[in-house]
Amino acid sequence: MAMNSQGRPSQPGAAEVASLATISGDRGLDHEEKLIFELGRSGQCGVDLEEVTVSDDRLGGLRRKGAIGLPGLSEPEVVRHYVRLSQQNYSIDAGLYPLGSCTMKHNPRLNEKMARLPGFGDLHPLAPASASQGALELISELAKWLTTLTGMPAVAMSPKAGAHGELCGLLAIRAAVEARGEKRLRVLVPESAHGTNPATAAFAGFTVEEVKATPEGRVDLDDLRIKLGPDVAAFMLTNPNTCGLFERDIITIAEMVHDAGGYFYCDGANYNAIAGRVRPGDLGVDAMHINLHKTFSTPHGGGGPGAGPVVLSERLAAFAPLPLLVADKDGLRLIETREGLPGGAKPFGRMSAFHGQMGMFVRALSYMLSHGRDGIRQASEDAVLSANYVLASLKDVMSAPFEGPCMHEALFDDTWLKDTGVTTLDFAKAMIDEGYHPMTMYFPLVVHGAMLIEPTESESKESVDSFIHVLKTMALEAKAGQTERFDGAPRLAPRRRLDETAASRKPVLKWKEG
Amino acid sequence: MRYLPLTKADRAAMLETIGVVSVDALFKDVPKAAEVPVSAFDLPDHQGELAVERKLAAMAAKSTASGAVPSFLGAGAYKHHVPAAVDHLIQRSEFLTSYTPYQPEISQGTLQVLFEFQTQVAMLTGMDVANASLYDGSTGTAEAVLMAQRVTKRGKAILSGGLHPQYAETVETVANLHGSVLRAPAIPGAEEDLASLVDDQTACVVVQTPDVFGLLRGLKNIAEAVHSKGALLIVVVTEVVSLGLLESPGAQGADIVVCEGQSLGNGLNFGGPYVGLFATREKYVRQMPGRLCGQTVDAEGRRGFVLTLSTREQHIRRDKATSNICTNSGLCALAFTIHLSLLGEGGFTRLAAINHQRATTLVDKLLTVPGVSLVTSTFFNEFTLRLPKPAAEVVEALAAKGILAGVPASRLAPADRDQRDLLIVAATETNTDEDIDAFVTALKEVL
Numbered sequence: 001m002a003m004n005s006q007g008r009p010s011q012p013g014a015a016e017v018a019s020l021a022t023i024s025g026d027r028g029l030d031h032e033e034k035l036i037f038e039l040g041r042s043g044q045c046g047v048d049l050e051e052v053t054v055s056d057d058r059l060g061g062l063r064r065k066g067a068i069g070l071p072g073l074s075e076p077e078v079v080r081h082y083v084r085l086s087q088q089n090y091s092i093d094a095g096l097y098p099l100g101s102c103t104m105k106h107n108p109r110l111n112e113k114m115a116r117l118p119g120f121g122d123l124h125p126l127a128p129a130s131a132s133q134g135a136l137e138l139i140s141e142l143a144k145w146l147t148t149l150t151g152m153p154a155v156a157m158s159p160k161a162g163a164h165g166e167l168c169g170l171l172a173i174r175a176a177v178e179a180r181g182e183k184r185l186r187v188l189v190p191e192s193a194h195g196t197n198p199a200t201a202a203f204a205g206f207t208v209e210e211v212k213a214t215p216e217g218r219v220d221l222d223d224l225r226i227k228l229g230p231d232v233a234a235f236m237l238t239n240p241n242t243c244g245l246f247e248r249d250i251i252t253i254a255e256m257v258h259d260a261g262g263y264f265y266c267d268g269a270n271y272n273a274i275a276g277r278v279r280p281g282d283l284g285v286d287a288m289h290i291n292l293h294k295t296f297s298t299p300h301g302g303g304g305p306g307a308g309p310v311v312l313s314e315r316l317a318a319f320a321p322l323p324l325l326v327a328d329k330d331g332l333r334l335i336e337t338r339e340g341l342p343g344g345a346k347p348f349g350r351m352s353a354f355h356g357q358m359g360m361f362v363r364a365l366s367y368m369l370s371h372g373r374d375g376i377r378q379a380s381e382d383a384v385l386s387a388n389y390v391l392a393s394l395k396d397v398m399s400a401p402f403e404g405p406c407m408h409e410a411l412f413d414d415t416w417l418k419d420t421g422v423t424t425l426d427f428a429k430a431m432i433d434e435g436y437h438p439m440t441m442y443f444p445l446v447v448h449g450a451m452l453i454e455p456t457e458s459e460s461k462e463s464v465d466s467f468i469h470v471l472k473t474m475a476l477e478a479k480a481g482q483t484e485r486f487d488g489a490p491r492l493a494p495r496r497r498l499d500e501t502a503a504s505r506k507p508v509l510k511w512k513e514g
Numbered sequence: 515m516r517y518l519p520l521t522k523a524d525r526a527a528m529l530e531t532i533g534v535v536s537v538d539a540l541f542k543d544v545p546k547a548a549e550v551p552v553s554a555f556d557l558p559d560h561q562g563e564l565a566v567e568r569k570l571a572a573m574a575a576k577s578t579a580s581g582a583v584p585s586f587l588g589a590g591a592y593k594h595h596v597p598a599a600v601d602h603l604i605q606r607s608e609f610l611t612s613y614t615p616y617q618p619e620i621s622q623g624t625l626q627v628l629f630e631f632q633t634q635v636a637m638l639t640g641m642d643v644a645n646a647s648l649y650d651g652s653t654g655t656a657e658a659v660l661m662a663q664r665v666t667k668r669g670k671a672i673l674s675g676g677l678h679p680q681y682a683e684t685v686e687t688v689a690n691l692h693g694s695v696l697r698a699p700a701i702p703g704a705e706e707d708l709a710s711l712v713d714d715q716t717a718c719v720v721v722q723t724p725d726v727f728g729l730l731r732g733l734k735n736i737a738e739a740v741h742s743k744g745a746l747l748i749v750v751v752t753e754v755v756s757l758g759l760l761e762s763p764g765a766q767g768a769d770i771v772v773c774e775g776q777s778l779g780n781g782l783n784f785g786g787p788y789v790g791l792f793a794t795r796e797k798y799v800r801q802m803p804g805r806l807c808g809q810t811v812d813a814e815g816r817r818g819f820v821l822t823l824s825t826r827e828q829h830i831r832r833d834k835a836t837s838n839i840c841t842n843s844g845l846c847a848l849a850f851t852i853h854l855s856l857l858g859e860g861g862f863t864r865l866a867a868i869n870h871q872r873a874t875t876l877v878d879k880l881l882t883v884p885g886v887s888l889v890t891s892t893f894f895n896e897f898t899l900r901l902p903k904p905a906a907e908v909v910e911a912l913a914a915k916g917i918l919a920g921v922p923a924s925r926l927a928p929a930d931r932d933q934r935d936l937l938i939v940a941a942t943e944t945n946t947d948e949d950i951d952a953f954v955t956a957l958k959e960v961l
Contacts, residue, residue: 025816032816036630036855045864046856047597049943052867058874060730060892064761064863069637072858079599082627082852086608089615089623093607099616106517107611110563116601116781119574124587125785126921127578128913134576135784141573148555160649160786163828163838171687199828199838203660205691208833246543276555277541282548297517301604301845302624303614303805305649305787322683336680339928349687353590353652353680354785366570372560375515377552381537382520388540389528405532405540429619438617443829460519461528488813493619496813500618503810503822507799509643510633 030494031084037511039081040071046078088494089302090437096459096467100409100440100452101194101242103272103294108370111297111363120362125354129333135358136332139325142365146290146309149376150271151279154317156310157325158356162269165289165308166200166236168321168351172287172312173234173263174204175319175348184233184262190219192243192446197236197267206233213446217243217402217411219253228260238267239283240274240407242444244387244452254284263287263316271295272456273384273408276377286313292357296364307360322350382457383408386464390453393468397475401447408456414449422478422486424449429497432490434470515560578918580782584949585918586876588896588940589726589926590651590678590752591785592777594865595944600779600852604845614805614841618820619812624844625819628807631851638757639771640764641793645804647847648839651774652684654790655720655750657803657837658770659689661794662718662746664836665801669693670715674708675700676725678752679926685720693717700927702727702898702936703889709739716743718770722750723763726926727889727938728896730760737767746770753777754791755942756894758866770794778857779849789846800826803837865943869895872941872950879954880939885961889936896940898923902961905937911960917953 025032057063073081090097097104115121119134129136143155156172159165170187177184187201191210198208209227212220219237228235235257239247247253257264266280266288272295280288292298292307300306312320323334326342334355335341371379384407391400391410399415414424428438428451440452455464478486488497520528525537534540541549561569580593587593604610608623615621615628628646635644648654659671671689673682675698686695698706708719719740723731733749740747749763751773763771773791776782780789794802800823808822828835857865873895880886885902901908905922912919923936941950 033626035626035633037633040855040858042859045858045861046599047861047865049861049864049868052864052871054867054871054874056874057870058877058892059760059870059894060732062730062732062760062892064757064759066765068758068762068859068862070634070854070857070859070862072860073855075597075599075856078852078856079603081855082603082609083606085623085626086603086606087623088620088626089608089612090617090620091608091610091612093611097613099613102613104611104613108517110566112605112610114567114570114574115783117571117574118579118581119577121781121783122579122581122593123577123784124580124585124593124782124918125591126587126589126925127580127918128909130910131578131913131918132784134573137573137576138570145557148557160653161839161841163840164649164653167688167838195827195829195832195835196838196840198833199831199835202833202835203688203691203838246541248543248545251545251548274541274544276552277550278544278548279550279554282550283545299610299845300613301610302612302621302627302848303646303844304841305843305846306841307787321687336925337928350680350683351653351687352650352684352786353678354650354788357786358784359781359787362570366566369558369561369566369569370563371515371517373555373557374552375518375560378515378518382518382525384540385520385525385528385532385537388532392532405534405542407540428617432617432620437620440616457518457520461521461524463519490619494622495619495816495818498618498812498818498820499810500820500822503808503820504825507806507822508809509629509799509806509822510636511629 033081033084035511036081037071039077040073042072044072044074046073046075095435096463097437098439098453098455100454101269102440103454103456105297105456106458107297107299108367111366114366115359115362120358133331136325138365139361140332142361145368146311149275150288150311151281152311153314154312154320156312156320158321158351159289159308159310160352160357161306162289162291162308163196163200164351165310166196167204168310169265169287169289170200170204170234171348172316172319176316177233179346184231186232188227188232188235190237192241192444193236193238194242194267194269217245218247221249224256228256228262230261232260232262234263234265236265236267238269240270243402244406244409244411245402246407250283269294270408273380275380276373277380286316292360292364297367298360298363305357305360307357318344318346319348322347323355379457386455386457386459389464390455390468394471397472409452409454411447412451413447417478420478420483422483424451426486426489430474430486430489433492436467583916583918584952586920586939586941586953587918589921589938590774591782592753592940592942593782593944594777594942596779596853597856599856600849603852604849609848615821618818622818625807627848627851629809629819631847632807634851634854635791635793639793640762641771642796643799644791644793645802646807647842648790648792648804649843650786650788650790651752651772652681654772654792655681656685656688658748658772659685659718659720660692661770661801661803662748663692665798666717666745668715668717671695671717672708672711672719673697674721675706676727676729677720677722677750678726681750702933703729705731708736712739712743712745714743716745718746718748720748720750722752724753724756724894724896727898728893729890730892730894733763733766733768753894755866755869758863759870759894775850779853780846787843787846789843789850801836804839805842868943872943872945873897876941876950879950883954883957883961895942896938899937899939901935901937904934908937908960912956915956917956919953
């Protein structure tokens, strides 16, 4: 325990922390913030609006009868409420956020500023094309970056998140299969895949079958060969895969899938490991979504929004969904319906109203222009370098399930925690007390007690070194039987461990008075 | 490369620790044939902040922002005033740059916001429970139809002709894979007979109110008809401000309510990101798509919040999940909830009244223009006019005069010849008397 100059403990022990009951419930700057419904009172309002009475309403007798129940607060009360709540969140701006496969990298504020330019942020989606040229030009330029970087000829911009992009890709495949007059209703997915892959395939009306992984954490080619057949529409693969490894047989895999008459879908969630170095088009990929927040740094805002443009091969390009962006003598315009389609276009439908996540497009392009092609390549290399540095620095104290270099994320299992009484969960929660957001836990599912660490290219060597030092020290303590810090961690967060079982057994999903 | 902190010396030291001579060795699993030099990409190299800012500002200047001219565009996206505090608060690092709250002990800020958001949405819609938001109103509508297909184990979805055509197309894209979608013909300004279409195979009826033309739809009769056949009523609201003045869909018998929440706290953004609100009855909660936040206690008995009921979700249920969605519109939901908290009950209902009042003023003045008639006898802040000329031409002529007059119905349904002369016009609190007068004057000139 740390001591101060008088020889007294400078940090309280666990028991002391637990017993530090306060009158307010606050702990220093850690505020016990009430719900907004408990703060507000009727008659208060934080916005000055003119008085209005509509003498002759045109509501056809449908006027609301009862009250809504919304709280009323002044502007300072609202500001304080949300500022205090924000202080109970960890964020990438506050520290390293090593969530593997989620990719928490620096979110440049220039991108926020650009997204708020009125010509982008204050533009109506149904404004006439003549009034929307700047926005259309931005979409066109972003599309060019995406197709050039991936080596794919076409891109569908409208999917609103990665999983929405998966759906878009599979629907394009479905349309292509139907256009060939074939019936292929199976989709193959490796057992290590993100849960969204099988869910998306089912959502798109396919039946899903798993393909085994090898002991090396890669696709089992023999199993794939057995399962491929004339009823397989697509094989969905994440590359680099969820074990943080590059599928070294990927070109062979693509050939196998194509030879069987299927399409090769690539989950592009981990594209940030290879952007600027490898073109998925060269690997035989037919469709791949790109999570703009992962590779191109759009902020994730506590869980969204995302954006998931899908690049498409020559074989799928014609089936891209509406709207389509075209250039003619009057400039750029969107084709939003099946009337007036350009020759050859056979859109499978529409992913959403309007054209996609424009706000995210601006941020992504701002990031791309700032990085340039050289910076995007360097970012991928630095991300891979940092992950391998973490792997090399920790593999003696923690156990890595797979040999060889990793890509942008380092995977450990819980073999090294055997007989310590400490679980992956305990270890992760104890990281919180050290001021770190935990790594991704228990994923991928093919590894027992998995810990997936992704430092990204945004971290300095000093930052990664400190992180490694903390993890190493914690690991050594765990192995030495000094497990106090892990029991019931975290202790120093705004909340101790939360009862998730109780939450799901009797769900309380909204505030109720009293 | 200002976003990359590693120096050359750092990289060399890290490579040494790893035990390889160059970073290329770390890419050894990548087939050599697939590696390309940076020169293979026909794209520019990195640029400074000033250069990027100039380029994007020049691009943005080629569009006409809604705030720069009198604008009356609606049809699913609305220009409202967003209090300055909203944008300031959502740009706080701890909200903006955090991820999905997988570690609830250090994500209480996001989680409490989502809990408050869910409560507000349930209140507004008059429903029991709401989720933590979906991508937007249109994808939310598609999810609602799929949910109804699961709940009723029936395939047929009936869509009102008053449903926004782009919403209908979004629904058709996915719901046809699991059943069939029947779109009733649009009758601008009138309610079609949906009840007669409902049968024992019907999973749901989808009704939008105010509908795409602005007409307000009473829901009680259709709710009875739908329920008598064991189907669900899905109600879509694209202008959430209308709920300040209108009876909630829940009070009129809706089983699922989907709203586009863009109007509160969120900019127009040329179509996205927006925020889909999704609410339903308690008994259907485990069939609901999307993320849910629930209340619980921590090890010290203190109230706290977690993501919950994830057994419905794809990371556990894989291909049996209720949906493939694994995100929400977190930041947009935050903007929504802050704006609504600032308004409170009094402000929200007053905002709705102002919107309605602006629309009544606008409609009365526009009807003084010779040849113009009103198609929608009832409306909230949006209505449809019949013009003596094709509306698309009128809109272009008015745009040339610096007025964004509205959305031609033909833009959404180009095949429907009957809609060629229809113009969908919206007014909000942002439209001044001067805007309205300028519109009326300009319309007289072009007709």
